[in-house]
Amino acid sequence: MPIHFARRLTGHKRSVDANRHLGLALAFIAGAINAGGFLAVQQYTSHMTGIVSGMADHLALGDYALVLAGFGAILSFLLGATCTALMVSHARQRRMHSEYALPLLLEAVLLLGFGLLGGHLATIAGLFVPLTVMLLCFIMGLQNALITKLSRAEIRTTHMTGIITDIGIELGKMAYRRAAPGAGRVVPNRDRLGIHTMLVLSFFFGGVIGALGFAHIGYRSTVPLAVVLCVLAIVPALDDLARLRRRRARK
Numbered sequence: 001m002p003i004h005f006a007r008r009l010t011g012h013k014r015s016v017d018a019n020r021h022l023g024l025a026l027a028f029i030a031g032a033i034n035a036g037g038f039l040a041v042q043q044y045t046s047h048m049t050g051i052v053s054g055m056a057d058h059l060a061l062g063d064y065a066l067v068l069a070g071f072g073a074i075l076s077f078l079l080g081a082t083c084t085a086l087m088v089s090h091a092r093q094r095r096m097h098s099e100y101a102l103p104l105l106l107e108a109v110l111l112l113g114f115g116l117l118g119g120h121l122a123t124i125a126g127l128f129v130p131l132t133v134m135l136l137c138f139i140m141g142l143q144n145a146l147i148t149k150l151s152r153a154e155i156r157t158t159h160m161t162g163i164i165t166d167i168g169i170e171l172g173k174m175a176y177r178r179a180a181p182g183a184g185r186v187v188p189n190r191d192r193l194g195i196h197t198m199l200v201l202s203f204f205f206g207g208v209i210g211a212l213g214f215a216h217i218g219y220r221s222t223v224p225l226a227v228v229l230c231v232l233a234i235v236p237a238l239d240d241l242a243r244l245r246r247r248r249a250r251k
Contacts, residue, residue, distance in 0.1 A: 003235055006231070006232065006234070006235040007097075007235045007236060007239070009021055009022050009025075009232060010022060010098075010100050010101040010104060010232055010233045010235070010236055011097055011098075011100070011101070011235070011236045011239075012091075012092070012095075012096070012097050012098075012099045012100065012236070014100075014150055014151075019147075019150060019151040019154065019155060020155065020195050022147070022150075022232070023147055023151065023155035023157055023195075023199060024198060024199060024202045025202075025228070025232060026143055026146075026147055026157040027157040027199045027200075027202040027203040027206065028202045028203065028205065028206035028209075029143075029157075029206060029225050029228065029229065030046055030140065030143060030157045030158040030203060030206065031202065031203035031204060031205070031206025031207035031208075031209075031210060032206040032207060032209050032210030032213070032221075032222075032225055033045075033046070033111070033136065033139065033140070033210060033222065033225065034046040034140070034158070034203075034207060034210070035206070035207035035208070035210040035211040035214075036210030036211055036213055036214035036221055036222065037136045037210075037214075038211075039211060039214045039215060040118060040122070040132060040136075040214060040218075040219060041122070041130065041132050041133045041136060043073070043133065045073065045077075045133065045136040045137045045139075045140050046140045046144075046158040046159055047158065047159035047161070048073075048074055048077055049159075049161065051070045051073050051074055052070070052074065054066070054070055055067050055070035055071065055074075058070070065128075068128035069128050069129045069133075071128060072126060072128035072129040072133070072134060073129055073133055073134070073137045074137075076126075076129075076133070076134040076135075076137035076138045076141065077137040077138065077140055077141035077144075078141060079138055079141065080137065080138035080139060080140065080141025080142035080143075080144075080145070081141040081142065081144060081145035082141075082145075083103070083106070083138075083141075083142055084103045084141075084142050084143075084145035084146045084149070085145060085149070087099075087102045087103050087106070088100065088102075088103065088146070088149055096236075096240050097236040097237075097239040097240050097243075098233070098236040098237040098239070098240045100146060100149075100150050100233075100236070101232075101233035101234070101235075101236040101237050102233075102237065103142055103143070103145075103146045104143075104146065104229050104232060104233035105229070105230065105233045105234070105237060106142065107139055107142050107143055107226075107229055108226040108227075108229035108230040108233065109226070110135060110138070110139050110142075111139065111222045111223075111225055111226035111229065112222075112223060112226040113135070114132065114135055114136070114139075114219060114222050115219050115220050115221070115222035115223040115226060116219070116220070116223070117219075118132055118218070118219030118222075119218070119219055121135065140158045143157060143158055144156065144157065144158040144159070155195075155199065156199075157199065157203070160199075160200055160203055163196045163199055163200055164196075164200060166192060166196050167193060167196050167197060167200070170188045170189055170190070170192060170193040170196075171188075171193070173186050173187070173188035173189075174188045174193075210225075
């Protein structure tokens with residue numbers, strides 16, 4: 001990957017194209033983590049809707065242990081999102097190049113840990129759930145908050161509900177214009193339709209690769225994903241290290 005492209009992809013200076021290219025890459029990774037993670041921990045960890053609904057069901061049925069398990073997963077996701085907000089705010093205040101790269105590097109480290117130690121982590125109880133579940137939920141919260149902040153909520157990568165809804169809206173606009181040619185105010189956004197369709201496909205194919213990877217090589221299938229994240233984020237971080245060395249050299 002050319003250095004200037006990597007710098008543009010995850011650096012602090014944002015563009016629509018950079019946001020979308022990064023979004024597609026992260027959607028693939030999120031799909032792989034979500035699908036492969038399901039085989040590892042027997043639950044999806046990228047979206048909280050099902051977990052909250054499950055908590056309500058379990059509470060009504062008196063399965064309080066499962067209610068607490070859902071609470072542990074949600075809290076982990078929440079802490080991941082909070083961590084991203086703290087890291088981005090800290091880096092932005094100091095005008096660092098890596099304000100968006102740092103959460104990705106943290107995600108890479110955590111994924112690497114999951115891949116190398118997942119079998120051991122699965123036996124350790126976290127907050128009402130195995131540590132593996134907490135780790136994956138934290139990672140998903142971390143990534144979802146990052147792409148939300150840098151794209152100003154235009155792009156989401158860890159869950160597809162809103163994206164598929166937007167695809168349906170744009171298809172509805174297109175169908176209406178064809179049925180009523182005089183409806184000039186109804187203008188479908190073909191650009192949005194295209195990028196959202198690609199995000200869904202990226203998430204899907206990531207899921208296929210993640211499931212196949214875990215089925216064949218287990219937890220270690222997340223190691224290549226960690227390497228990809230590191231490659232995506234390392235250039236802005238190295239820029240900050242170089243700037244820090246220059247400052248120290250002047251003193």
